[in-house]
Every structure is written in structure tokens, then in C-alpha cells.
Amino acid sequence: xxxxxxxxxxxxxxxxxxxxxxxxxxxxxxxxxxxxxxxxxxxxxxxxxxxxxxxxxxxxxxxxxxxxxxxxxxxxxxxxxxxxxxxxxxxxxxxxxxxxxxxxxxxxxxxxxxxxxxxxxxxxxxxxxxxxxxxxxxxxxxxxxxxxxxxxxxxxxxxxxxxxxxxxxxx
Amino acid sequence: xxxxxxxxxxxxxxxxxxxxxxxxxxxxxxxxxxxxxxxxxxxxxxxxxxxxxxxxxxxxxxxxxxxxxxxxxxxxxxxxxxxxxxxxxxxxxxxxxxxxxxxxxxxxxxxxxxxxxxxxxxxxxxxxxxxxxxxxxxxxxxxxxxxxxxxxxxxxxxxxxxxxxxxxxxxxxxxxxxxxxxxxxxxxxxxxxxxxxxxxxxxxxxxxxxxxxxxxxxxxxxxxxxxxxxxxxxxxxxxxxxxxxxxxxxxxxxx
Amino acid sequence: xxxxxxxxxxxxxxxxxxxxxxxxxxxxxxxxxxxxxxxxxxxxxxxxxxxxxxxxxxxxxxxxxxxxxxxxxxxxxxxxxxxxxxxxxxxxxxxxxxxxxxxxxxxxxxxxxxxxxxxxxxxxxxxxxxxxxxxxxxxxxxxxxxxxxxxxxxxxxxxxxxxxxxxxxxxxxxxxxxxxxxxxxxxxxxxxx
Numbered sequence: 001x002x003x004x005x006x007x008x009x010x011x012x013x014x015x016x017x018x019x020x021x022x023x024x025x026x027x028x029x030x031x032x033x034x035x036x037x038x039x040x041x042x043x044x045x046x047x048x049x050x051x052x053x054x055x056x057x058x059x060x061x062x063x064x065x066x067x068x069x070x071x072x073x074x075x076x077x078x079x080x081x082x083x084x085x086x087x088x089x090x091x092x093x094x095x096x097x098x099x100x101x102x103x104x105x106x107x108x109x110x111x112x113x114x115x116x117x118x119x120x121x122x123x124x125x126x127x128x129x130x131x132x133x134x135x136x137x138x139x140x141x142x143x144x145x146x147x148x149x150x151x152x153x154x155x156x157x158x159x160x161x162x163x164x165x166x167x168x169x170x171x
Numbered sequence: 172x173x174x175x176x177x178x179x180x181x182x183x184x185x186x187x188x189x190x191x192x193x194x195x196x197x198x199x200x201x202x203x204x205x206x207x208x209x210x211x212x213x214x215x216x217x218x219x220x221x222x223x224x225x226x227x228x229x230x231x232x233x234x235x236x237x238x239x240x241x242x243x244x245x246x247x248x249x250x251x252x253x254x255x256x257x258x259x260x261x262x263x264x265x266x267x268x269x270x271x272x273x274x275x276x277x278x279x280x281x282x283x284x285x286x287x288x289x290x291x292x293x294x295x296x297x298x299x300x301x302x303x304x305x306x307x308x309x310x311x312x313x314x315x316x317x318x319x320x321x322x323x324x325x326x327x328x329x330x331x332x333x334x335x336x337x338x339x340x341x342x343x344x345x346x347x348x349x350x351x352x353x354x355x356x357x358x359x360x361x362x363x364x365x366x367x368x369x370x371x372x373x374x375x376x377x378x379x380x381x382x383x384x385x386x387x388x389x390x391x392x393x394x395x396x397x398x399x400x401x402x403x404x405x406x407x408x409x410x411x412x413x414x415x416x417x418x419x420x421x422x423x424x425x426x
Numbered sequence: 427x428x429x430x431x432x433x434x435x436x437x438x439x440x441x442x443x444x445x446x447x448x449x450x451x452x453x454x455x456x457x458x459x460x461x462x463x464x465x466x467x468x469x470x471x472x473x474x475x476x477x478x479x480x481x482x483x484x485x486x487x488x489x490x491x492x493x494x495x496x497x498x499x500x501x502x503x504x505x506x507x508x509x510x511x512x513x514x515x516x517x518x519x520x521x522x523x524x525x526x527x528x529x530x531x532x533x534x535x536x537x538x539x540x541x542x543x544x545x546x547x548x549x550x551x552x553x554x555x556x557x558x559x560x561x562x563x564x565x566x567x568x569x570x571x572x573x574x575x576x577x578x579x580x581x582x583x584x585x586x587x588x589x590x591x592x593x594x595x596x597x598x599x600x601x602x603x604x605x606x607x608x609x610x611x612x613x614x615x616x617x618x619x
Contacts, residue, residue, distance in 0.1 A: 009439055031459055
């Protein structure tokens with residue numbers, strides 16, 4: 001399945017939209033430093049905030065797409081999430097599961113590879129953003145509200161694994 | 172010289188006299204020009220012992236005399252008068268014809284010369300410029316100055332554009348005006364004009380006036396940017412230029 | 427001649443970031459991502475919201491720094507890219523000042539902020555104005571265009587500090603006005619540290 005992408009540009013504000021959502025380009029430095037910021041302020045709950053923000057802001061993008069295109073099957077909806085993941089430059093992802101949970105595998109990951117390019121390997125997983133992304137995918141796939149799923153990183157590229165793996169559980 | 176007082180209706184005499192402290196000379200000449208008046212305008216500054224006479228025929232400036240100065244030099248001199256009195260005597264004919272340019276052009280040229288001399292220190296800037304506001308520069312923003320510029324009679328819009336065409340700020344003009352297009356067009360035009368100046372080995376441009384029928388756009392460099400002032404009635408350009416000058420000078424501090 | 431931003435915007439506005447087979451977008455010497463503006467705005471908003479008053483300045487500085495480093499590295503990648511070479515460099519006649527004009531034209535074309543230079547004192551300071559920017563939509567209190575702040579300091583360093591990659595931490599950027607704070611436009615003052 002290839003995503004149906006409609007890129008529009010507002011000649012007055014000069015803002016760009018993808019399928020009706022305002023989008024902006026940034027780089028791995030921005031993402032890596034935002035991840036680092038979350039870790040540096042972990043005592044304030046910033047890691048959880050980063051994951052939740054990803055879930056809350058990615059969800060409308062996937063949700064509006066599957067609704068507009070009449071995509072109802074959970075597997076197809078998960079596939080839309082994976083396609084968006086790649087379209088956004090976040091890497092490649094495969095995902096499968098049920099309303100009880102599932103798994104997402106990332107052979108390539110912008111968050112991981114960006115971190116490695118910037119700082120090298122790390123001693124703990126750093127896919128906080130992706131955990132939120134995956135939670136949003138599953139919530140849309142199974143028509144559940146926000147915070148219905150939680151993703152935990154069980155293998156991590158920044159720690160030396162060949163791919164990052166996120167285990168998803170319904171909560 | 173004998174003045175034919177008997178032919179001037181008293182009410183007309185009463186109606187065309189006043190104080191230079193409250194009436195700007197350029198305004199006054201613009202009014203007489205627009206009204207198609209023929210006669211003699213007498214300007215006096217008793218405290219300084221100065222007097223000047225300006226003659227018009229059907230609104231056209233034909234002769235200006237002040238002390239030993241005549242023509243354009245005299246006109247430049249009287250533009251700096253901000254005190255004294257004026258009195259217009261209708262139907263008095265001019266003894267000479269010393270003004271070679273049409274009235275509007277003469278006024279613009281006089282203002283240009285006055286500006287030039289102020290820059291070169293030949294005239295005290297204080298004497299020739301009427302600063303628009305006593306507000307200290309520190310608390311005054313470019314937005315404030317642009318708003319003041321819009322209050323100059325005849326000005327409908329003012330736009331500040333970077334050399335690259337970025338519209339830094341604007342006031343007035345209404346929603347119909349495409350500011351981005353205007354900014355791009357102005358920057359491209361100014362670039363072309365400056366390239367021409369370089370080719371001709373003349374210094375950077377100082378003023379640009381573009382007339383579209385009755386409307387006019389006046390452009391001037393301010394710092395590293397350009398201001399464009401639009402006016403729908405080109406006949407008011409002289410007074411607009413005169414009144415806008417101190418504000419535009421202020422704006423140069425911001426860009 | 428100087429850089430004409432309308433020409434730059436026209437040429438670069440249609441440039442699209444397309445991911446490779448690995449779902450990555452390598453460009454301008456970095457890995458590019460394209461995310462909803464709401465993600466970046468909401469990160470800033472919620473991070474500030476969870477921060478106690480005594481640590482707000484630290485959080486704000488961190489948010490600015492995220493964009494600052496991004497701006498420094500990506501900015502360098504952009505001004506040395508073939509796209510910049512063809513769209514901007516032919517119009518550069520005033521050196522660093524024109525490169526900055528070009529950089530803000532790109533900044534505008536690619537949707538970060540409709541912004542440009544108000545005043546430059548070469549090598550000393552710069553004032554930037556933004557008449558529209560996605561951070562203006564962010565929630566929270568006060569002026570919060572952290573991204574434009576950070577990137578503006580980075581751009582100034584690329585133009586006037588030691589050559590890349592040794593010019594960091596030379597300039598700082600403050601936001602003096604913000605649409606999100608009720609002003610007509612955003613304004614950013616860049617000066618030496």
C-alpha cells in the first residue's frame with residue numbers, strides 16, 4: 001500500500017500541509033536533542049511527556065487518513081501507521097497485533113540512527129517518541145482512546161541490537 | 172510698490188492670512204496652487220526683520236523674492252520659516268518671472284535642495300525639520316512611526332521592505348494590497364535602479380517616485396531597507412514629502 | 427543586486443523531502459524528519475507546563491538549544507547544498523549578509539517561519555522579524571518561539587563566527603516580541619554572547 005499524499009502550500013503564510021495537517025521539516029539533531037532533553041528532565045516526568053505528545057499528535061494524522069480512505073481492518077490501519085512512519089523519515093517499521101497488544105520492529109530508525117550519528121551508542125533505549133507513535137497506531141487500529149496502549153522498547157539499535165523492537169500492551 | 176487694495180474684497184483678505192506657526196508654507200502654496208489663485212503672498216518675520224513675497228498666476232508659482240534672493244533660492248530659504256505671518260493679496264500681479272519649474276516640481280526641488288543642505292550642514296537640521304513627536308526614541312517603535320506616517324494627509328499606505336523584498340512592516344493599504352508581491356516588486360525595481368546608478372557611476376539612489384495616473388508611490392532608503400509611501404493624489408506629493416520627511420528620518424534608526 | 431527572496435522561495439518551495447528505502451531522509455548532511463507542527467509545539471508546551479518555576483529558565487534554554495544545534499548543523503548543510511548554490515548564490519553580492527538573506531528565504535520557503543532580516547550590524551548583531559510561524563500556534567504563556575530563537579543564533583554564527591564547525595556559542599538570541607504573546611509579529615534580537 002502506498003500512502004495517498006496531498007502536499008499543499010499556503011502562499012500567504014508559507015506553511016506546508018500534508019493531507020490537511022501542518023507539517024514541518026527538522027533534522028536528527030533536533031530529534032536527538034529533544035530526546036536528550038526528556039532524559040535530562042526525567043525527574044519531572046519529561047520522558048513520559050515526550051511519548052504522550054507523540055501519541056497525541058501522531059494519532060490525528062493516522063486517524064483522519066484511515067477514516068477518509070475508509071480503511072477499517074486493524075492490520076491495514078497498522079500498515080498506514082508504518083507507511084506514515086517511513087514517509088515522515090522516521091525509518092522502516094513492521095507492526096502486528098491484536099486489541100490486547102502486539103509488536104513493532106524497526107530495522108531502520110531515525111531516532112536511533114540520529115542518536116548514534118550524534119553521540120554514538122547508549123546504555124539504554126531512547127525511542128520515547130516512537131513508543132508514543134506506536135501507541136497511537138494501535139489505538140487507531142483498534143478504535144481505542146488515547147493511553148489504551150503502552151509500548152516498551154525490548155531491543156534497541158543504540159544499545160547495539162540489529163533492530164529496535166517495541167512490545168505493545170493494552171492497559 | 173503700490174498695492175491695489177481697493178480691488179480686494181475685505182472678506183477675502185481676512186480669509187487668507189494667518190500665522191506661519193500654525194500653517195506650513197508648503198501646505199499654503201499647495202492650497203493656492205490647487206485653488207488656481209492669482210496674487211501675492213507676503214510672508215513676514217518681524218522679530219527677525221525678514222520679509223518674502225511669493226507671486227502666483229492661476230495657481231502657478233511665478234516669482235519668489237526674499238531679501239537678496241530670488242527664484243528657487245528664495246523658495247528654499249522660506250521653506251524653513253516656522254514662525255511669522257502670511258497674508259495673501261488676490262489679483263496682485265508679479266513684477267518678474269523667476270520660477271522656471273511648474274509649481275509641484277518647484278516645491279519638490281526646493282525640498283530636495285533643503286534636505287541636501289541639511290545633510291551637508293548648510294542649514295541647521297533643527298530649523299528645517301519638524302520632528303513629529305516628542306516621544307523618546309527608546310520607547311517609540313517603528314510601528315508607532317508608521318502609524319504617524321499614515322496620519323499625514325494624503326498618505327494611504329506605508330510599507331517597509333528589506334533589500335531582499337521581505338516586507339518588514341506595513342501600515343494602511345487595506346486587505347486588497349498583496350504585500351508580498353509589492354515587496355518583491357519594489358526590491359527588484361530598486362535593485363535595477365541601483366545597478367543603473369553603478370553603471371552610470373553616480374551615487375546610490377535617494378528617492379524614487381513612480382506615478383500611476385494620479386496616484387504616486389514614493390520610495391526612499393531607510394538604513395538597510397526601503398520605505399514606500401503610497402498616495403492616491405500626486406498633486407499632494409510636495410506636502411506629503413515635507414511632512415513625511417522627519418518621520419522617515421526617524422524610521423532610518425530602526426532598519 | 428542582492429538576494430531576492432521571492433525568487434528563492436519560488437525555486438525552493440516545491441522541494442519535497444522523500445524518504446529512501448530505509449524510510450530515512452538523508453539531506454543537507456543530516457537525517458531529515460517531517461513531523462506535524464503540533465508535535466513540536468506540544469512538546470514545548472507540555473515540557474514548560476511540567477517544569478516548576480525555579481527550573482523554567484533551564485527548560486526554556488534547553489528547548490532553544492535543541493533548535494540551535496539543529497539550525498547550526500542543518501543550516502550549514504543548507505547553505506552548502508546544491509539547492510542553495512543554484513537558487514541563492516548567483517545573487518550573493520554582499521557576502522555574509524546576502525547568505526543570511528538567502529538563509530531566511532529558505533527558512534520561509536520550507537515553512538519554518540515567514541521571516542526576514544530587519545537590521546544587521548555585520549558580525550555584531552541582527553534583528554529578525556517573523557510575520558507568521560507555526561510556533562505562534564503553541565499553547566502556554568509568554569513568548570515561546572524557541573525554534574526561531576535557536577536557529578537565528580545558529581544562522582548568525584554560520585555567517586559571522588569561526589568557520590563551521592568551530593563557531594558555536596558565539597551569539598545568543600532573545601525573543602522580544604511574539605504573535606503568540608499578542609504582538610503583531612515575532613521579533614528576535616541576536617547579539618554576541
